[in-house]
Amino acid sequence: MFKLCNFIFLIMLVGNVYTARIFAQESIDTVPQVNxxxxxxxxxxxxxxxxxxxxxxxxxxxxxxxxxxxxxxxxxxxxxxxxxxxxxxxxxxxxxxxxxDFRFQTNMYLDGVIQENGEYHGNVIIRGSGDPTMSEYFYAEPIKIIEAFAKQLDSLGISTIKGNIIGDDSYFDNIYYGPGWSWDDFMYPFSAQISALSINDNSISLEITPGDSVNSLSKYTLIPENNLARIFNYVMTSEPDKITDIITARDFKSNYIEIYGNIAFDSTKKRTHVQKIAIDNPTMFFLELFKSSLSKFRIRHNGALLPISMSQNPILYTNLLPIYTHVSPPxxxxxxxxxxxxxxxxxxxxxxxxxxxxxxxxxxxxxxxxxxxxxxxxxxxxxxxxxxxxxxxxxxxxxxxxxxxxxxxxxxxxxxxxxxxxxxxxxxxxxxxxxxxxxxxxxxxxxxxxxxxxxxxxxxxxxxxxxxxxxxxxxxxxxxxxxxxxxxxxxxxxxxxxxxxxxx
Incomplete structure (x- = not known):
């Protein structure tokens, strides 16, 4: 009787295990597989x-x-x-x-006559066509591009320009900013003015360094150097452990730039704070830099710097040939x-x-x-x-x-x-x-x-x-x-x- 009971128990146990395996397999088979x-x-x-x-x-x-x-x-x-x-x-x-492989071209023209004594009587015309590459994104020293224009005049034997230097930006209209651009962004390089004759992303940099002592006025370097921007510096030199905090402001339609705040003192003279600022009137910015480059080749200029809009006489390019062409990267x-x-x-x-x-x-x-x-x-x-x-x-x-x-x-x-x-x-x-x-x-x-x-x-x-x-x-x-x-x-x-x- 005892052996029979054990046998029946064993059969039930095996049956339960087998049944459990069947149900488990069925549950696996019925679980939906996510692809x-x-x-x-x-x-x-x-x-x-x-x-x-x-x-x-x-x-x-x-x-x-x-x-x-x-x-x-x-x-x-x-x-x-x-x-x-x-x-x-x-x-x-x-x-x-x-x-x-398309490349932009910026051309320089002369509409006058070069005298034997090196005097040039006439206008120098630089005509832009929208080249956006005259900047540090493409050239180590963008100012060298401007100097190449001046160097060409020097190679022609010109020592004095008696006439105007005209910047022709008429390839584009005179609307500098896009629809919906925020006016309070206009002083920043990411919102720089759009002009057919442009240089350095139409922006300048101010490298601000501490003064010689605490509470003294800071110093700054303008890059590139130019006569268009007028800098009013109110940044003071603070204690070395104070956080540098500098604010820049530029008038909406001018190049009067004010800088405020403080820069921490640094006895090693290595501390520099850089502020980048968009300029107003890109064509005049280009012309100012060009005129500055003339002095490096000892070329004097007796005349005005004029955007094409202020030139009284129309320029007939069909009668002129470029004496120098700057070509952009592709x-x-x-x-x-x-x-x-x-x-x-x-x-x-x-x-x-x-x-x-x-x-x-x-x-x-x-x-x-x-x-x-x-x-x-x-x-x-x-x-x-x-x-x-x-x-x-x-x-x-x-x-x-x-x-x-x-x-x-x-x-x-x-x-x-x-x-x-x-x-x-x-x-x-x-x-x-x-x-x-x-x-x-x-x-x-x-x-x-x-x-x-x-x-x-x-x-x-x-x-x-x-x-x-x-x-x-x-x-x-x-x-x-x-x-x-x-x-x-x-x-x-x-x-x-x-x-x-x-x-x-």
């Missing part, structure tokens, strides 16, 4: 739902270029302020119209600065050059008209978007994440794919992504254009997945009150997740 793409979407949703960005408007669009499959969408058809990502439109339109190098460095001045100079060459008028309006026509040829209608400048500095610009992705897809399939992609910023490389996504898989797999203003941050471009699948993406964020770095960190996390995605 990798849906898992990716869930992860991106979780990232975007960050409490720090809960008050922000976020739009995103991610699409496979090869298959056209939409990886992720969020408010993808909503208009948001693109900030500097609108430079994507300006730069590809310029590349498409001019080609990668367009592709310029676009690298526009996109990787997010250079507003270069972008706007390109916009007005496009306007002049395609519409006959170098203006913001005509330039953006051309951009809208270019977008239309790329299946993006102008009915529900707005572009008013070429750099994205205006808050009047409106664009959607879906439109960016459509444009990026078209660029990738164009003949300019490799050239254009090389102009974009890369994590860890010089540019706007220098300190972002480093030591992650995204570092070598993201090429992008960034954009930011107060309470705005955007990024768009290309990301390559673990399967070497190239995705076009656009992420736009608006109205957040968290620090800018919080928005950028969220974008970086999204791109890290995309770069690590695999369908396998």
């Amino acid at each position: 990798p793409l849906q898992e990716l979407r869930n992860d991106l949703d979780a990232l975007i739902e960050s409490p720090d960005m809960s008050n922000a408007i976020i739009g995103a669009c991610v699409q496979s270029i090869e298959s056209g499959e939409m990886f992720y969408r969020l408010n993808e058809s909503k208009n948001l302020i693109p900030a500097s990502t609108i430079k994507i439109v300006t730069s590809i339109a310029a590349l498409d119209y001019f080609g990668p 367009l592709l190098e310029i676009l690298k600065v526009v996109n990787a460095e997010s250079h507003n001045f270069c972008a706007e100079m390109l916009l007005k050059t496009l306007a002049k060459e395609t519409q006959g008028e170098g203006s913001f309006d005509k330039g953006t008209d051309y951009l809208l026509k270019y977008l239309k040829s790329n299946s993006i209608t102008s009915d529900n978007i707005r572009i008013v400048d070429g750099s994205g500095l205006s808050r009047f610009n409106l664009f959607t994440p879906r439109n960016f992705v459509t444009l990026l897809n078209n660029i990738y399939r164009s003949n300019y794919r490799e050239q254009f992609v090389k102009t974009l910023a890369e994590p860890g490389e010089e540019g706007t992504l220098l300190r972002r996504m480093k030591r992650s898989r995204a570092e070598n797999n993201v090429k992008a254009k960034t954009g930011s203003m107060n309470n705005i941050s955007s990024i768009c471009g290309y990301v390559t997945t673990r399967d070497n699948e190239v995705l076009a993406f656009s992420i736009m964020m608006l109205n957040f009150t968290a620090p800018l770095t919080t928005a950028q960190n969220l974008q970086d996390l999204i791109l890290m997740r995309l770069s690590s995605f695999s369908r396998k």
Whole structure:
């Protein structure tokens, strides 16, 4: 009887174990398997739902270029302020119209006669055509460009100029600022005046150093040296342990510049504080620097410095030949600065050059008209978007994440794919992504254009997945009150997740 009971118990135990295994297997078989793409979407949703960005408007669009499959969408058809990502439109339109090898030219003309004694009787005319490259972004010493013009006069045997030096900036109109630019930004180089004859990004630098003792007036150096800017220095030298705090102010329509505050004393004389300031009247700035360079070649000038608008007689260029031409670097190098460095001045100079060459008028309006026509040829209608400048500095610009992705897809399939992609910023490389996504898989797999203003941050471009699948993406964020770095960190996390995605 005892053995029978043990046998029955053993049968029941084995049966229960077998039944448990069956139920366990059935439960495994019935659990729905999440595919990798849906898992990716869930992860991106979780990232975007960050409490720090809960008050922000976020739009995103991610699409496979090869298959056209939409990886992720969020408010993808909503208009948001693109900030500097609108430079994507300006730069590809310029590349498409001019080609990668296009170069700007700035010409110098003489309309008079050189006497045997070295006196030149007549005007010296320098004619700009929108070259944005006479700056430290392209040349170690931009002032050497100006000196090359003066050197040419010296090589012709000119010792005295008896006539006017005329700066012809008529290639562009006389509207210096784009629609919707903030007036309180006008003194900063990122909002410098746009003129067809420009030098040094139409900006100056003030290198401020401590005085000889505490409570003494500070010292400054003006770079480049010029007679146009008038500096009023009220910066005092403070105790060595006090934080340097300097404020700069420039009158709206003048070059009267005041600097206030304090700079900490430094007995080693090594402490320097640099303030960069945009100047008013770029053409006169160019002419002042040119006149200064004449003295280096001992060329005297008896006459006036005149912008073309103040010249009484029209200039007939058909009767003149340039005696010197400065040629810019090729367009592709310029676009690298526009996109990787997010250079507003270069972008706007390109916009007005496009306007002049395609519409006959170098203006913001005509330039953006051309951009809208270019977008239309790329299946993006102008009915529900707005572009008013070429750099994205205006808050009047409106664009959607879906439109960016459509444009990026078209660029990738164009003949300019490799050239254009090389102009974009890369994590860890010089540019706007220098300190972002480093030591992650995204570092070598993201090429992008960034954009930011107060309470705005955007990024768009290309990301390559673990399967070497190239995705076009656009992420736009608006109205957040968290620090800018919080928005950028969220974008970086999204791109890290995309770069690590695999369908396998």
